[in-house]
Amino acid sequence: MSIEQAIDRLKEAKLKGGSVAVLTGAGISAESGIPTFRGAGGLWKTCRPEELATAEAFEAQPEVVWEWYEWRRGIIRKAGPNPGHLAIAQMESLFSNFFLITQNVDNLHERAGSRTLVHLHGTISHNRCYHGCPALIEAKEPQAMIPKCSCGALMRPAVVWFGEMLPEEALEHAAIVSQEASVFLSVGTSGIVHPAASLPLLAKSNGAFLIEVNPDPTPLTSSSDLVLQGPSGVILPSLMAGLTSRTP
Ligand code: BV8
Numbered sequence: 188m189s190i191e192q193a194i195d196r197l198k199e200a201k202l203k204g205g206s207v208a209v210l211t212g213a214g215i216s217a218e219s220g221i222p223t224f225r226g227a228g229g230l231w232k233t234c235r236p237e238e239l240a241t242a243e244a245f246e247a248q249p250e251v252v253w254e255w256y257e258w259r260r261g262i263i264r265k266a267g268p269n270p271g272h273l274a275i276a277q278m279e280s281l282f283s284n285f286f287l288i289t290q291n292v293d294n295l296h297e298r299a300g301s302r303t304l305v306h307l308h309g310t311i312s313h314n315r316c317y318h319g320c321p322a323l324i325e326a327k328e329p330q331a332m333i334p335k336c337s338c339g340a341l342m343r344p345a346v347v348w349f350g351e352m353l354p355e356e357a358l359e360h361a362a363i364v365s366q367e368a369s370v371f372l373s374v375g376t377s378g379i380v381h382p383a384a385s386l387p388l389l390a391k392s393n394g395a396f397l398i399e400v401n402p403d404p405t406p407l408t409s410s411s412d413l414v415l416q417g418p419s420g421v422i423l424p425s426l427m428a429g430l431t432s433r434t435p
Pocket of ligand 1: 211213215217218223224225240290291292347348349350351353376378380381382400401402403405417418420
């Protein structure tokens with residue numbers, strides 16, 4: 188029943204020219220073989236955020252932090268977009284007013300064909316100077332040694348660490364599209380990391396119909412208008428099938 192309700196809501200939004208916003212988290216990449224952060228098999232099971240995803244950790248143990256990112260980059264290079272990523276890319280071309288906000292640092296949304304998106308937490312595929320020189324250097328190959336910037340400082344992954352500000356423009360844009368959304372889908376996120384986790388509630392408080400797609404309950408579940416419980420790689424293609432089928 189609930190998937191039909193979601194399809195109806197999205198069809199209504201399409202008919203009325205309403206906007207659709209999607210927030211994704213690590214869960215949408217789980218079916219591509221990329222470990223999530225929390226939950227069973229999550230990255231944090233073997234390590235803790237403050238040990239690795241912070242500037243302090245990088246300053247204290249740059250090689251340990253670098254090795255962790257190189258290990259993740261290796262997994263992402265071997266991974267490919269899954270049907271959940273592809274469905275979101277298809278959704279983008281279906282709605283005249285669509286926007287994707289991702290917390291993910293992998294590039295699977297782009298590789299699936301998504302174009303109108305922002306990365307709130309940066310991208311693991313690039314490095315930047317630890318001291319703030321502007322260049323973004325793509326990490327094309329595995330690099331066991333930490334490369335250096337021309338200024339002499341160490342390079343670091345171009346991600347947002349805990350305790351660091353999110354890219355202002357991306358966060359501002361994400362807040363605007365969330366406030367304007369007629370339908371907001373929160374997909375594959377535990378809804379724990381702020382300020383990203385506040386976006387679904389911002390959308391809802393501005394009138395959006397809030398749909399959560401997740402196999403497990405999260406802090407957002409009780410506020411969602413509709414919960415589609417299950418893997419995004421199954422649920423999102425079913426949504427798209429319903430949206431593109433001929434039946435009125
Ligand atoms: C900041 C990049 C200003 C690095 C990441 C307000 C309240 C409380 C705390 C704070 C707050 N404001 C700031 C904070 C502190 C902190 C924070 O939120 N801490 C949390 C842990 C409490 N936030 C920050 O530090 C942010 N900065 O606000 O700056 C400031 C500065 C100083 C002090 C105060 C304020 C910066 C946050 C960004 C951190 N960087 N990543 C890297 O990747 O290494 S966050 C990291 O977690 C990931 O990027 C990811 O995006 C993010 C969220 O995780 P999820 O994506 O939700 O993934 P998770 O594994 O948790 O969940 C996966 C979900 O998928 C699960 O629900 C699972 O059920 C589901 N799933 C599994 N399989 C599937 C599935 N779903 C669908 N299909 C499946 N098949």
